[in-house]
Amino acid sequence: xxxxxxxxxxxGFAPLIAAHASLAxxxxxxADPDMQSWINGVFRKVICRVNDKxxxxxxxxxxxxxxxxxxxDNDEVCIAFCxxxxxxxxxxxxxxxxxxxxxxx
Numbered sequence: 001x002x003x004x005x006x007x008x009x010x011x012g013f014a015p016l017i018a019a020h021a022s023l024a025x026x027x028x029x030x031a032d033p034d035m036q037s038w039i040n041g042v043f044r045k046v047i048c049r050v051n052d053k054x055x056x057x058x059x060x061x062x063x064x065x066x067x068x069x070x071x072x073d074n075d076e077v078c079i080a081f082c083x084x085x086x087x088x089x090x091x092x093x094x095x096x097x098x099x100x101x102x103x104x105x
Contacts, residue, residue: 003045
């Protein structure tokens, strides 16, 4: 399962958004054969940070769930994709999510 989080989302929201995205995607595609294979097998998730252009392009791909966040003016903040065997080419280039800056507290 790929979870794409918009670059503009504050780091502190990302864990909660990713958790909600995973569950929402599972519930939406629960009966999908690829989802069934994933849930009963590898259960791997890839969380990426995407810019606005990448986010808008990703919205055109099928079998996806778009999430909004009420605490961020109901903006679209994340897209989660049903697991699949073959991913569209842009998925090879998305950056893995990591905090924008390391904190030592």
